[in-house]
Amino acid sequence: MPRHPRPCSCPAARPPSPGGHRRRLADRFPGVGGRGGRGRSCLGARRLCPSPPGRRRGPADLGPDRRRAGVGMSLSPVDAFREAPRVRALAQTLARRVQPGxxxxxxxxxxxxxxxIAHHGLPDLLPPAIELIHGPGCPVCVLPVARLEQALHAARLPGVILATYADLMRVPGVRGLTLMRARAEGADVRMVASPLDVLSLARAHPERVVIFMAIGFETTAPATALMLQAARTQGLANLRVLCNHVLTPAALGAILADDGGARPDGILGPAHVATVIGAQAFRPFAEDAPAGRGVPITIAGFEPVDMLLAIDRLIERLNAGEVAVDNACPRVVAEAGNPKAREALAQVFCRRETFDWRGFGAVPHSALRLAPDWAAFDAEACFDLPDPVAPDPPGCACADIVRGRRRPGQCPLFGRLCTPDTPQGACMVSTEGACAAHWTHGRFRDLPAFGAPA
Ligand code: SF4
Incomplete structure (x- = not known):
C-alpha cells in the first residue's frame, strides 16, 4: 500500500509561516553542514518535533483550557522519531563518521x-559525501506499460468492473490513455482502498465480474491472499484477480547485478516489507552473497530518526569494510518476518518463471501469480488478455530512475511537460514515485532550471 508520512502532531511542527519555513538550515541546526550553500534554495529539514529527548509534551505543558480539550498534546509514539535534537545529534554523528575524500x-x-526523505528534508542534513539514490520500490513505477494495457483491456470487457488502487488510475499507457480516461469513456473502473472493498463490490454486484488489478510488493500481497480466501469461503464466484505482485529480493538481485554504473555501496531496506519476509530475506544479498557481490543492507523505518540511524549503520559498515544485514527497526521487524502472512502467500500464490519490470526487463522469479488451485479466480486464466509490446512514453526516464541511473531532475520532461497535473510517466503519478517526491516536496529547487545557481 502506498505509504504517506503522517504529519507530526506537535504544534511546533505545523507548517511554519511563509517567511519562517525557508530559514537557513544553519540557523536551525548550527554545526550541521547542509548541502544547500548560501544562495542555494534549500527547504531544510521539515516536520521535525523540537521536544527535547527524553521529555514528551504532556498536560503540564498546556493551559487548563487546552488541557481539558486535549489540544496540543503530543500523544503519538511517532513523534519520538522526529525530535529535532535527536535528528541534529544523528546528523552531527554522520558528519563526523564520513571519511575524508x-x-x-x-x-x-x-x-x-x-x-x-524528501518530506523531512533529510538530504539537507547529510554531509555532501553521502549521496542517496532512488530504487525500484514503487510498485506502480516498475509496472510495465504492457500490464497496464491489460488492465485497460479488461476494464472495457462487457459486464466487468475493474477495481484497483488510486495510484494506478492516472498512469499513462500507450498513447497516454489512463484508467481514469477509460472510466470517463464508459468503462466501469472503481478505486478501492483495500481488498475488502473488492469483496464488497463482488457481493454487491453478483451479476457482474469484478476484476481486481492487484499491485504491490510483499506488503500488499498478503491482503490479496486473504481476500481470495475470504471470497472462496463466501462463495463469491464473480471475483477475479489480475495479479501484479512483485518480489523485493528479486529486484535487489537485479540492482546488484547492474553493470551500468548504478550499483550502490549500501542499501536502506524497507521495514514494511521486512515485517513480512523478515530480515533473513535480505541476507543473500549481503553476508550470504558470493564474495565481492554483496553490499551492506540496513532495514530502516520511515521516520527521520529511523532513516538517519540506518544511514549511520551503513556508513559504519562501509568504513569497516563489512557486508552484513542490520535491522535498524527492531520494533516491528523480526528475523523471520510474519509467518502467518508468509503462509497466506504460500497458500494462494506461486512464483512466475519471469516477469517484466519497467527499467529491468524480464527478471526471473520476480513476481507472483495465482497458484493452480486458485485458477478459477485468475483473470489471466479466465480472459484472453493481450500481451502487447508497449514502450514507455517518449522521453520519459522512469526506466532509468527506478534503477538509480538518473535522478528526476535529469529527465528532460521533468517540470516542463511532466508535472503532477500532467504526468507523462508513472514516477510522477504514484505517491511513492521519485519524480512526484521531488516535485511535491520542492526538491526541484535544487535544479538550475528552477532558479538554483548552476
Ligand atoms: S519527470 Fe515524468 S517523464 Fe520524466 S521520468 Fe519522471 S515521470 Fe517520467
Missing part, C-alpha cells in the same frame, strides 16, 4: 523512503 552511494530501495 570518500563518497557513499546509498540506495533507498522503497518509494516510501524516497518520499519520507
Amino acid at each position: 570518500r563518497t557513499y552511494r546509498l540506495m533507498e530501495f522503497c518509494g516510501g523512503h524516497t518520499h519520507a
